[in-house]
Amino acid sequence: MTSRSYLDFNATAPTRPEVIDAVAEAMREGGNASSVHADGRAARARVEKARQHVADLVGAEAAGVIFTGSGTEANNQALRSDKIERIIVSVIEHESVLQARADAVICPVTPEGLVDLDALSQLLGESDASTMVSIMLANNETGIIQPVAEAARLSHDAGALFHCDAVQAAGKIPVDMKALGVDSLALSAHKIGGPQGVGALICSDPSTMPRFVHGGGQESGLRAGTENVPGIVGYGVAAESALAGLEYFGALAALRDDLEERVLAIEPTAQIFGKELDRLPNTSKFATKGLTSDVQVMGLDLDGASISAGSACSAGRVETPYVLAAMGVPDELGLCAVRISLGWTTTAKDIDGFIAGWQKLHDRKLARN
Amino acid sequence: MDSLVTHKAPADTRVVVAMSGGVDSSVTAALLAEQGYDVVGVTLQLYDHGAAVSRKGACCAGQDIADAGRVAETIGIPHYVLNYESRFREDVIDVFADAYVRGETPIPCVLCNQTVKFRDLMQVARDLGADALATGHYIRRVETAEGTELHRAADETKDQSYFLFATTGAQLDYLRFPLGELTKDATRQLASRFDLPVAAKPDSQDICFVPQGRYADVVLKIRPDAAESGDIVDLDGNVLGQHEGIIHYTIGQRRGLHLDKAEDALYVIRIDPEAKQVIVGHREALATTTVKLSNVNWLGGAVAESDVIDCEVKVRSMRPPVAASLRLLKDGYASVELAAAEHGVAPGQACVFYDGERVLGGGWIQREKSTTEAA
Numbered sequence: 001m002t003s004r005s006y007l008d009f010n011a012t013a014p015t016r017p018e019v020i021d022a023v024a025e026a027m028r029e030g031g032n033a034s035s036v037h038a039d040g041r042a043a044r045a046r047v048e049k050a051r052q053h054v055a056d057l058v059g060a061e062a063a064g065v066i067f068t069g070s071g072t073e074a075n076n077q078a079l080r081s082d083k084i085e086r087i088i089v090s091v092i093e094h095e096s097v098l099q100a101r102a103d104a105v106i107c108p109v110t111p112e113g114l115v116d117l118d119a120l121s122q123l124l125g126e127s128d129a130s131t132m133v134s135i136m137l138a139n140n141e142t143g144i145i146q147p148v149a150e151a152a153r154l155s156h157d158a159g160a161l162f163h164c165d166a167v168q169a170a171g172k173i174p175v176d177m178k179a180l181g182v183d184s185l186a187l188s189a190h191k192i193g194g195p196q197g198v199g200a201l202i203c204s205d206p207s208t209m210p211r212f213v214h215g216g217g218q219e220s221g222l223r224a225g226t227e228n229v230p231g232i233v234g235y236g237v238a239a240e241s242a243l244a245g246l247e248y249f250g251a252l253a254a255l256r257d258d259l260e261e262r263v264l265a266i267e268p269t270a271q272i273f274g275k276e277l278d279r280l281p282n283t284s285k286f287a288t289k290g291l292t293s294d295v296q297v298m299g300l301d302l303d304g305a306s307i308s309a310g311s312a313c314s315a316g317r318v319e320t321p322y323v324l325a326a327m328g329v330p331d332e333l334g335l336c337a338v339r340i341s342l343g344w345t346t347t348a349k350d351i352d353g354f355i356a357g358w359q360k361l362h363d364r365k366l367a368r369n
Numbered sequence: 370m371d372s373l374v375t376h377k378a379p380a381d382t383r384v385v386v387a388m389s390g391g392v393d394s395s396v397t398a399a400l401l402a403e404q405g406y407d408v409v410g411v412t413l414q415l416y417d418h419g420a421a422v423s424r425k426g427a428c429c430a431g432q433d434i435a436d437a438g439r440v441a442e443t444i445g446i447p448h449y450v451l452n453y454e455s456r457f458r459e460d461v462i463d464v465f466a467d468a469y470v471r472g473e474t475p476i477p478c479v480l481c482n483q484t485v486k487f488r489d490l491m492q493v494a495r496d497l498g499a500d501a502l503a504t505g506h507y508i509r510r511v512e513t514a515e516g517t518e519l520h521r522a523a524d525e526t527k528d529q530s531y532f533l534f535a536t537t538g539a540q541l542d543y544l545r546f547p548l549g550e551l552t553k554d555a556t557r558q559l560a561s562r563f564d565l566p567v568a569a570k571p572d573s574q575d576i577c578f579v580p581q582g583r584y585a586d587v588v589l590k591i592r593p594d595a596a597e598s599g600d601i602v603d604l605d606g607n608v609l610g611q612h613e614g615i616i617h618y619t620i621g622q623r624r625g626l627h628l629d630k631a632e633d634a635l636y637v638i639r640i641d642p643e644a645k646q647v648i649v650g651h652r653e654a655l656a657t658t659t660v661k662l663s664n665v666n667w668l669g670g671a672v673a674e675s676d677v678i679d680c681e682v683k684v685r686s687m688r689p690p691v692a693a694s695l696r697l698l699k700d701g702y703a704s705v706e707l708a709a710a711e712h713g714v715a716p717g718q719a720c721v722f723y724d725g726e727r728v729l730g731g732g733w734i735q736r737e738k739s740t741t742e743a744a
Contacts, residue, residue, distance in 0.1 A: 291496075292493075292496075294449075294451055294493065295493055295496045295497065298409075298411075298447075298449050298493075298497060299496065299497050299498070301447065301449075302383075302409060302447060302497065360498065361496070364495075364496060364498055365496050
């Protein structure tokens with residue numbers, strides 16, 4: 001088999017070579033970042049350097065960065081506060097937000113896939129309970145960028161706190177926490193070429209955050225447990241590279257658009273979601289009636305291209321992916337949707353590989369109907 | 370073993386293998402991979418395995434899906450899991466439950482083969498450009514000048530032809546059964562030789578989605594109304610006792626009638642779903658010589674409607690074939706005259722036709738028509 005086309009960056013990105021080197025180096029160096037001695041101080045320095053890089057990626061203060069074990073954990077920590085009586089989350093949030101609390105109030109989206117701000121305003125006005133709103137910056141499945149700044153303003157005007165899951169957006173588009181006006185952000189290292197198993201919760205005011213993992217005093221006492229120094233170091237390097245590579249990442253839109261045009265040329269009835277909206281430059285979500293998601297994912301895999309049917313976290317279901325269902329997409333289309341997500345290793349050859357494989361599937365199935 | 374697909378080299382032949390996670394389908398995949406085929410393993414997730422999670426020796430539960438994945442990893446083939454829970458529920462479990470409610474004794478394995486496996490999975494295999502779909506069934510496929518024939522497995526004790534009678538000619542053309550010539554022992558030896566992680570796994574038993582064989586629990590979960598009690602009556606209509614729902618009974622059943630008198634001598638002769646009656650009697654009353662069938666699948670080639678076909682038939686999976694004469698009727702119906710009476714012919718079961726080793730097809734046993742009623 002020739003080289004594969006990896007087109008599933010939104011599931012996880014390939015680890016950047018400089019990250020691998022930095023992680024290996026950190027593992028060789030060792031040291032517990034909480035220790036008093038020189039080895040500990042060296043580990044601490046590496047962690048703090050990484051903290052600064054992660055803060056820089058989203059225009060935040062290093063002091064507001066709490067390293068976690070994942071983006072999921074960061075979302076949970078922000079949303080599962082005892083001080084918050086009510087949370088409002090959009091229906092297209094990641095499972096780690098949707099399931100953070102069983103009593104979450106769900107805010108709908110428009111058929112285009114944007115959070116319905118009128119509905120949000122109404123929900124905010126329905127109760128005086130202390131409220132936190134959580135809306136993602138970019139949707140993991142469609143890549144559609146959500147009106148977070150406006151939603152945060154509405155929330156603050158209503159006296160609510162605002163958390164934003166920026167796991168898919170950070171490192172793919174410029175993110176400025178202050179301009180967004182959010183109280184907290186959740187991030188993940190492996191989506192931008194860092195190691196898996198590291199995330200961050202970034203707070204404008206860490207003193208308002210609840211302690212999530214109990215034990216030692218690590219991470220300002222908010223997340224106990226010996227720091228994953230190699231992972232954090234890798235994350236810092238990935239954040240630095242991602243920030244430097246934002247412009248290049250933005251240019252991936254040209255490859256993505258080319259892919260979509262070629263899909264439409266093969267099958268004019270293919271429906272691309274969010275094509276007219278602000279989207280992540282690397283993400284394409286489209287559906288082709290009659291060509292099920294399963295068959296596309298398996299067929300392309302066998303042909304050497306890695307894509308996904310939807311969020312990797314919800315794979316294995318037979319319903320229309322909930323993000324599309326929330327947009328009112330019917331099953332006959334929703335069950336036939338796939339997500340292609342590009343990244344810094346993607347070349348025109350990968351797109352060619354995808355198109356060649358997709359054309360085969362298409363001709364086998366749809367050309368004979 | 371001959372090549373799976375004529376005029377095509379193994380490396381150019383893509384074969385989807387339906388992998389349950391059991392020994393048989395695992396060896397099937399390993400054999401084909403060893404022979405150099407482009408093997409793609411697919412496991413169907415058919416039901417919420419939470420309910421059946423502690424089951425040993427049934428197919429398709431969560432552990433079995435994981436086992437299939439480990440086998441695929443061991444033999445180095447791609448492996449996918451397709452979630453067919455909703456269609457399995459609709460096409461197999463619901464139909465299974467409804468059959469019990471109608472007083473029948475269903476065979477869900479046949480429905481599963483007919484729907485999720487040989488309709489849906491087969492379609493996926495074709496969409497993936499596969500040349501064939503292989504399964505670990507013990508049954509043989511024989512290509513002749515007249516077409517493809519279905520034959521009983523070489524290992525009589527493992528023969529699964531009863532559960533595959535509904536396989537159509539078109540499906541048969543696409544299917545492959547690499548284990549049909551093997552004994553179960555040979556399959557186990559192959560599993561050891563391939564060092565498969567499932568080599569020592571027990572054989573599957575019973576019905577995969579029914580935990581501990583408690584089928585009535587499954588029926589009641591789906592059709593809660595099916596537990597209506599009624600009378601147990603003798604053949605003359607005298608009430609002998611009460612039952613807690615006809616779904617608990619099958620034709621020929623002797624145990625569990627809980628009657629005060631003569632319990633061990635009485636069998637379930639008929640089930641009347643409308644009157645909610647379980648009709649019991651002595652063993653002679655079970656004797657049946659005429660069996661009416663519907664939805665017949667005929668694999669025996671061209672025959673005229675009036676032809677009387679001498680063959681052997683099986684009316685239950687565990688019975689040996691018996692001599693019979695068969696007449697194919699219009700609209701998929703058929704009538705079978707047994708040379709000697711069979712005891713315990715139950716509606717909902719299959720009657721499968723054989724000509725020696727060859728499977729000629731089969732049909733579903735219809736309600737009514739015991740010897741006493743037969744024309």
